[in-house]
Amino acid sequence: MDVRTPLNITLIGAGTIGLSFAALHLSTATPSRPIRLTIHDPRPDLLAYIHATLTFYLPPDPLSAAQPSDPTPSPRPVIDQLFATNALILAPDLPTAVSTADIVQEQGPENLAFKIQTWKAVEEHAPATALFWSSTSGIPASAQSQSMRDPGRLVVVHPYNPPHVMPLLEIVPSPTTAPEVVARTVAFWRGVGRAPVVLRKECTGFVANRLAFALLREAIHLVQEGVASVEDVDAVVQASMGPRWAVAGPFKSYHAGGGGGGLRGFFENIGGTVQGCWEDGGRVEVGGGWEEEVFRQTREAYGVVDVGERDRVTRRVLEVVGEGKGVRQGRGADRKLSVGAARGSSSGPMEMERSSSSTTAQHP
Amino acid sequence: MDVRTPLNITLIGAGTIGLSFAALHLSTATPSRPIRLTIHDPRPDLLAYIHATLTFYLPPDPLSAAQPSDPTPSPRPVIDQLFATNALILAPDLPTAVSTADIVQEQGPENLAFKIQTWKAVEEHAPATALFWSSTSGIPASAQSQSMRDPGRLVVVHPYNPPHVMPLLEIVPSPTTAPEVVARTVAFWRGVGRAPVVLRKECTGFVANRLAFALLREAIHLVQEGVASVEDVDAVVQASMGPRWAVAGPFKSYHAGGGGGGLRGFFENIGGTVQGCWEDGGRVEVGGGWEEEVFRQTREAYGVVDVGERDRVTRRVLEVVGEGKGVRQGRGADRKLSVGAARGSSSGPMEMERSSSSTTAQHP
Numbered sequence: 001m002d003v004r005t006p007l008n009i010t011l012i013g014a015g016t017i018g019l020s021f022a023a024l025h026l027s028t029a030t031p032s033r034p035i036r037l038t039i040h041d042p043r044p045d046l047l048a049y050i051h052a053t054l055t056f057y058l059p060p061d062p063l064s065a066a067q068p069s070d071p072t073p074s075p076r077p078v079i080d081q082l083f084a085t086n087a088l089i090l091a092p093d094l095p096t097a098v099s100t101a102d103i104v105q106e107q108g109p110e111n112l113a114f115k116i117q118t119w120k121a122v123e124e125h126a127p128a129t130a131l132f133w134s135s136t137s138g139i140p141a142s143a144q145s146q147s148m149r150d151p152g153r154l155v156v157v158h159p160y161n162p163p164h165v166m167p168l169l170e171i172v173p174s175p176t177t178a179p180e181v182v183a184r185t186v187a188f189w190r191g192v193g194r195a196p197v198v199l200r201k202e203c204t205g206f207v208a209n210r211l212a213f214a215l216l217r218e219a220i221h222l223v224q225e226g227v228a229s230v231e232d233v234d235a236v237v238q239a240s241m242g243p244r245w246a247v248a249g250p251f252k253s254y255h256a257g258g259g260g261g262g263l264r265g266f267f268e269n270i271g272g273t274v275q276g277c278w279e280d281g282g283r284v285e286v287g288g289g290w291e292e293e294v295f296r297q298t299r300e301a302y303g304v305v306d307v308g309e310r311d312r313v314t315r316r317v318l319e320v321v322g323e324g325k326g327v328r329q330g331r332g333a334d335r336k337l338s339v340g341a342a343r344g345s346s347s348g349p350m351e352m353e354r355s356s357s358s359t360t361a362q363h364p
Numbered sequence: 365m366d367v368r369t370p371l372n373i374t375l376i377g378a379g380t381i382g383l384s385f386a387a388l389h390l391s392t393a394t395p396s397r398p399i400r401l402t403i404h405d406p407r408p409d410l411l412a413y414i415h416a417t418l419t420f421y422l423p424p425d426p427l428s429a430a431q432p433s434d435p436t437p438s439p440r441p442v443i444d445q446l447f448a449t450n451a452l453i454l455a456p457d458l459p460t461a462v463s464t465a466d467i468v469q470e471q472g473p474e475n476l477a478f479k480i481q482t483w484k485a486v487e488e489h490a491p492a493t494a495l496f497w498s499s500t501s502g503i504p505a506s507a508q509s510q511s512m513r514d515p516g517r518l519v520v521v522h523p524y525n526p527p528h529v530m531p532l533l534e535i536v537p538s539p540t541t542a543p544e545v546v547a548r549t550v551a552f553w554r555g556v557g558r559a560p561v562v563l564r565k566e567c568t569g570f571v572a573n574r575l576a577f578a579l580l581r582e583a584i585h586l587v588q589e590g591v592a593s594v595e596d597v598d599a600v601v602q603a604s605m606g607p608r609w610a611v612a613g614p615f616k617s618y619h620a621g622g623g624g625g626g627l628r629g630f631f632e633n634i635g636g637t638v639q640g641c642w643e644d645g646g647r648v649e650v651g652g653g654w655e656e657e658v659f660r661q662t663r664e665a666y667g668v669v670d671v672g673e674r675d676r677v678t679r680r681v682l683e684v685v686g687e688g689k690g691v692r693q694g695r696g697a698d699r700k701l702s703v704g705a706a707r708g709s710s711s712g713p714m715e716m717e718r719s720s721s722s723t724t725a726q727h728p
Contacts, residue, residue, distance in 0.1 A: 138640070160603070160604035197600050199591055199596070203644070207592050207597065210645065211586075211605065212604075212605045214582035214645055215578050215614060217645075226565055227565045227567050228571050232562075232563070232564075233571065234614065236572050239524070240524035241579075241606075242606060243685065244524070244606070245605065246609075246678075247677045248598070248602070248674050249598025251595075251597060251662050255662045255663075255666050259380075271650045274580075276502065280567070287635070287639075291631065298627045299619075302619050304624075305616060309688070309689075310611050313685055313689065314608060314611045316684040316688055321602075321680075324680060325677065
């Protein structure tokens with residue numbers, strides 16, 4: 001009999017990012033690596049929200065997949081079964097939520113006072129070895145951890161939405177975050193096939209958003225100038241740098257574009273054009289008056305986006321990139337959900353399954 | 365007997381972009397739509413360069429594909445057969461090159477005097493109905509056409525490199541380019557499964573490069589600031605906005621990210637973070653002193669990039685995006701080369717095959 005103690009992951013905050021992480025974690029569960037996911041969120045409609053949202057983030061249930069011809073599978077049983085097997089638990093208060101956690105992952109309001117208070121309480125009630133992760137998109141760990149006894153325990157783990165689809169996790173330590181915390185965090189994410197990238201310094205907005213928003217700024221400028229419509233800009237990106245950068249990032253691409261001279265050759269060849277584009281680039285501001293036209297064009301072009309289709313195709317893109325490079329990518333989100341993987345876990349031996357790529361610790 | 369008159373495409377300039385376009389055009393040839401490709405370039409080693417380069421841009425020859433187990437197929441016969449069947453012709457001078465052209469596509473030196481002189485001569489010697497396309501990355505049609513009798517015939521068709529792989533063509537008319545020229549150009553590219561986007565105004569660098577270089581600028585800034593390494597930046601992009609934007613461009617993505625509120629909701633939610641990133645963004649300059657460190661990191665990270673693998677995986681990405689959206693994308697580059705499709709063309713009836721999506725003219 002092979003019954004394992006589950007990995008206890010606690011999510012503080014169950015908005016769309018929280019439930020996307022819930023789906024990601026649950027999808028990585030296997031009989032040899034069961035997950036017990038605890039959610040704490042004070043919203044009164046939490047249960048209904050989980051049923052309405054989490055269901056559609058989860059990969060297909062292998063049981064329901066046995067009847068692929070059924071056009072109207074009821075989503076509810078998957079969630080019910082997760083609850084029934086203690087793979088998914090709702091905690092009424094924070095101390096209960098974190099008391100046996102191996103990982104505490106926070107995606108509450110983007111409010112410094114809330115974060116400071118939360119981490120103070122989490123540290124008080126969680127096991128001494130638990131990892132503490134904040135999904136914040138803007139409040140650095142150094143600010144959030146200021147009332148902790150040991151601020152070195154906190155690290156930012158910033159996803160690219162939605163995390164149950166997109167592989168990136170920006171790992172942003174504060175200057176005092178313990179290297180061991182970073183190492184365990186990276187090992188955890190690598191172990192489930194995701195793409196953690198450790199930043200070397202805290203900075204406004206971290207890296208992914210800064211890069212994407214720099215391009216967005218120029219895109220808004222070009223629409224404002226009447227060079228291209230919102231749809232034209234998207235069509236340009238989808239037919240050029242999108243697919244290119246899915247395979248090779250900008251430095252690697254321009255390094256290849258420079259032929260034998262590499263990135264230096266690239267700048268020798270067209271550095272003048274690059275500088276010309278930079279000098280002519282726009283500096284639009286949020287609230288600068290471009291909004292109504294850009295919002296209108298976007299609404300008229302797209303209405304309500306079919307996120308399900310987008311995410312399905314994005315997963316296929318990630319798969320073929322992973323296949324092409326001979327690596328597995330996005331493993332967690334691509335696997336079938338093993339409902340009830342944590343079954344019997346409370347009576348099993350206290351053995352923890354080591355993630356295959358973990359090199360630092362038994363727990364992640 | 366079904367023998368068609370080939371579509372005559374003349375390339376002025378056979379550098380890497382020229383030969384990439386050559387591969388693209390040749391790969392779209394079919395028995396019912398034969399292509400006769402004429403190349404004019406004064407470089408003395410032109411023939412050797414074509415053998416060395418074009419071979420590897422072309423899709424597999426169906427004949428050699430019949431022996432897939434042969435580990436060392438000789439590339440030379442494909443090119444030889446293209447020459448033998450008059451599907452590929454080298455022209456000794458410009459008047460000869462363009463005298464029967466349906467399309468003249470220029471990718472010569474990025475030098476205004478050269479372009480002005482070239483188009484003056486092309487107009488003099490080409491048929492009155494021929495389309496004139498410049499692949500320039502920076503010199504607008506309005507400047508290039510200034511010595512033409514009819515400047516309205518010229519339009520910029522700017523690729524995203526390499527064009528035999530990447531679907532984007534930026535169609536950039538001058539203020540005087542005839543709408544019919546734009547319409548025929550768009551119809552041609554749509555007819556071979558590519559993604560033409562017509563810009564509404566000439567501007568420095570056009571749209572794709574301006575967008576990509578805006579992101580590159582911030583990427584360089586973040587490396588210079590020590591926030592992330594060159595490899596980290598590429599890893600971030602490859603795991604986030606690359607695959608996302610391959611499927612849905614930035615406006616569509618952020619519109620989806622704003623939930624029911626769309627792009628407006630997105631800016632209501634995190635407009636402050638966006639503005640913070642913009643204000644903190646870098647303004648590096650070409651020649652600004654960041655080069656040695658960035659070039660060094662890039663060289664050490666990548667050495668010589670395997671462009672063949674990159675392009676192979678990029679094609680798979682484009683395929684799955686096209687499949688996911690229920691459209692064919694990158695048709696030309698994905699098809700097997702039909703060597704000798706133009707055979708017998710000089711003796712056939714003077715009937716032109718209409719491209720399936722062409723709505724404007726018999727010729728493209």
